[in-house]
Amino acid sequence: MAELTERIMDHVTSTNIDRAMLMDYLSEFLAVEQGGIKLYRAALQIVQHDEIRRKFHEFHQETLKHVSILEKVIGELGGDPGYQSTSAKIAEKKAEGLLQTMTATNGMSAKLAEINAIENIVLAETKDQADWALLGKIARQTTDSHLGDVLKAAVDEVEPEENEHLTWTKSKMAELAMGAVSE
Ligand SMILES: [Fe+2]
């Protein structure tokens, strides 16, 4: 309900968007998606349950599509998808940090390695989902109709998928962790 009220308020609020800052953010969000691709690839080598494997395969494919959509958005806004902002470089390092915990399993059992992999996906998807929620907010509030149109088309396609990526992985992580502590 609070989220719905906020969305309605966005439509009556107009904001001037700092274009340079937005382009830096879009570069960062692209790095988050690219990090997600690597994380899904690594996680798919580790997860054992068929259901998780199936979902991660689906989410991996959607993440590849999100990269293309963001590159297209950046191009349509006059930016260069090859440009990497400072925050994009940091996002890349964060993903590398998570990846390291998956390549070196540090003596974890197969069960713990699977929980660790899904936890890393939850961490990455938390940021990914927040990024697209922010783009939705910008699309609703911007005074620039071209910017609004470009972002809205992308958000309409991606945001429902991001919501599923996060809610599904979060509840699966809780289920696996509960299973691990149950006798
Ligand atoms: Fe994504």
Ligand SMILES: [Fe+2]
């Ligand atoms: Fe995602």
